[in-house]
Amino acid sequence: xxxxxxxxxxxxxxxEALEKGEMTSQELTHAYLGQIRGLNGSLNAYISVFDxxxxxxxxxxxxRRASGQTLGxxxxxxxxxxxxxxxxxxxxxxxxxxLEQYIAVHDATVIRKLKAAGAVILGKTxxxxxxxxxxxxxxxYGPTKNPHDVERIPGxxxxxxxxxxxxxxxxxxxxxxxGGSIRQPAAMCGVVGLKPTYGRVSRSGLIxxxxxxxxxxxxxxxxxxxxxxxxxxxxxxxxxxxxxxxxPLQRGNAKGLQGVTxxxxxEAWGAGMMDGVRQDVMEGVEVLKSLGxxxxxxxxxxxxxxxxxxxxxxxxxxxxxxxxxDGIRYGTRVEGNxxxxxxxxxxxxxxxxxxxxxIMLGTYAxxxxxxxxxxxxxxxxxxxxxxxxxxxxxEVDVLLTPTAPSTAWKIGEKISDPLMMYLEDVFTxxxxxxxxxxxxxxxxxxxxxxxxxxxxxxxxxEGTLLDIASAFEKANA
Amino acid sequence: xxxxxxxxxxxxxxxxxxSLEKEEKEKLRSxxxxxxxYVDRLQKVDTAGVLEGxxxxxxxxxxxxxxxxxxxxxxxxxxxxxxRMGDALRVPAVFEKPKG
Numbered sequence: 001x002x003x004x005x006x007x008x009x010x011x012x013x014x015x016e017a018l019e020k021g022e023m024t025s026q027e028l029t030h031a032y033l034g035q036i037r038g039l040n041g042s043l044n045a046y047i048s049v050f051d052x053x054x055x056x057x058x059x060x061x062x063x064r065r066a067s068g069q070t071l072g073x074x075x076x077x078x079x080x081x082x083x084x085x086x087x088x089x090x091x092x093x094x095x096x097x098x099l100e101q102y103i104a105v106h107d108a109t110v111i112r113k114l115k116a117a118g119a120v121i122l123g124k125t126x127x128x129x130x131x132x133x134x135x136x137x138x139x140x141y142g143p144t145k146n147p148h149d150v151e152r153i154p155g156x157x158x159x160x161x162x163x164x165x166x167x168x169x170x171x172x173x174x175x176x177x178x179g180g181s182i183r184q185p186a187a188m189c190g191v192v193g194l195k196p197t198y199g200r201v202s203r204s205g206l207i208x209x210x211x212x213x214x215x216x217x218x219x220x221x222x223x224x225x226x227x228x229x230x231x232x233x234x235x236x237x238x239x240x241x242x243x244x245x246x247x248p249l250q251r252g253n254a255k256g257l258q259g260v261t262x263x264x265x266x267e268a269w270g271a272g273m274m275d276g277v278r279q280d281v282m283e284g285v286e287v288l289k290s291l292g293x294x295x296x297x298x299x300x301x302x303x304x305x306x307x308x309x310x311x312x313x314x315x316x317x318x319x320x321x322x323x324x325x326d327g328i329r330y331g332t333r334v335e336g337n338x339x340x341x342x343x344x345x346x347x348x349x350x351x352x353x354x355x356x357x358x359i360m361l362g363t364y365a366x367x368x369x370x371x372x373x374x375x376x377x378x379x380x381x382x383x384x385x386x387x388x389x390x391x392x393x394x395e396v397d398v399l400l401t402p403t404a405p406s407t408a409w410k411i412g413e414k415i416s417d418p419l420m421m422y423l424e425d426v427f428t429x430x431x432x433x434x435x436x437x438x439x440x441x442x443x444x445x446x447x448x449x450x451x452x453x454x455x456x457x458x459x460x461x462e463g464t465l466l467d468i469a470s471a472f473e474k475a476n477a
Numbered sequence: 478x479x480x481x482x483x484x485x486x487x488x489x490x491x492x493x494x495x496s497l498e499k500e501e502k503e504k505l506r507s508x509x510x511x512x513x514x515y516v517d518r519l520q521k522v523d524t525a526g527v528l529e530g531x532x533x534x535x536x537x538x539x540x541x542x543x544x545x546x547x548x549x550x551x552x553x554x555x556x557x558x559x560x561r562m563g564d565a566l567r568v569p570a571v572f573e574k575p576k577g
Contacts, residue, residue: 088553089553101557103556105550105553105557302522304518305519308516309519311515312516312519319493326494333559333560336569339571344494344495344496347493348495348497349496356495356501357508359493360490360493360495360509361512363489363492363493364481364509374516374519377520377522377524378519380524380528380529383527384524418508419508419511
């Protein structure tokens, strides 16, 4: 049998083929490891690849299956993990030079759960350093390329995971999303990306970026796969106090959308959006209408303010969270003449430019005399933004926007203008500010580059998002 | 309020424990100025009577029991330490080295 038969798999297709005995997990895993070897040189999606461990996990899965003890749809399925999520005994860099030699002490809760579900871990994917950026150009391990055009960025910060899924270098992947880092690269690489509700998935073992925004979620080839990964890793965890005993995913009828009301926030559909993106997403809206959904314009105030809130509170949390990377507690030490110089050099040389910029911004916003004007005021505006979302969800079931204002840009094009890069997050950050869930689904392409449509749901309404996205995906296929 | 002086940048770099080249400091001064210029729109939002948002969508935090510590992680933690001598962790002296 030739290798390509084992490639091009989704979670559901591999689960079915494994179940029917059409292939083994070892054949499947071997094929994906071969695909990584063939493509990673040009795409740089992975920072680390676990050839031996993955084959061992695959073998264990095949053994379980042979004895009738299969663990479920993920058993034996090879997946990729963003390199800011800990996998015990393996290097976790978070894309940073300062963690070049860090070996994870334990498994993140999501990894523990995925291992318990039988998943095979292929390796760790590239990201912007400490998940700060929008293009995966800010990795100390080089930029990841977009598989649709290798001169372009894959989006970020989960660009390695999005690229690996789009280029079929894994069946599915995990990413993390603080301001759009799952959804925006999913959109730019043409795959599905889901950011769950804040509190739905444990972040224990996720290297913290901004703790009041961070969530872990799946990047997958289909909506159904995203639901499978979410169900495997969600739930309350004593190791992350923000997790709650949320209701299970309420899955309904994914065929028709009669009775579903979709809101288009008029503030989001204004200027600053590429025409091709607007056109593709509007065509997507027409598809949803044809499935029976009612679509209406709604008001969602504070769109620009949400970005401002994010770029105040985010850096404040970053400046606190990243203080541990000082060459004493964590990270490579660069010796100075005294303790303070050791701190200054270890951090100055170990942390990259974007990380340094955000730490400086956060240090400023938290400093004496500015705390009230920035941190406190941003937190109050955050309350208003939460209320604005809650008000919108009184009128509609979900909100719909493009995932990103543009398609993938050329590598290097926006790297020298941080504010311009920040503005790329305008459609995604508000969701993290409000804590609600959102999914990006592919909805066409513009000049050969994928466009994503974002559906935003009320707190813990991931089931509704998956239903609507799934209906759209089937109608749009 | 978003105008930063060279002295402000020096002070922030010291507080943030970041050694920065002079060039980068100058660049940061203008970049942070631009970013602060953007986020200053928050000052115009009327927040009279609004409470600060909690980081949680829900406020009913659980009282989780303390987790038992697994002693076997000790070596795995130690292995990541930048400098050690046996089981002792070596750190720079808090006071400066005597001159000479």
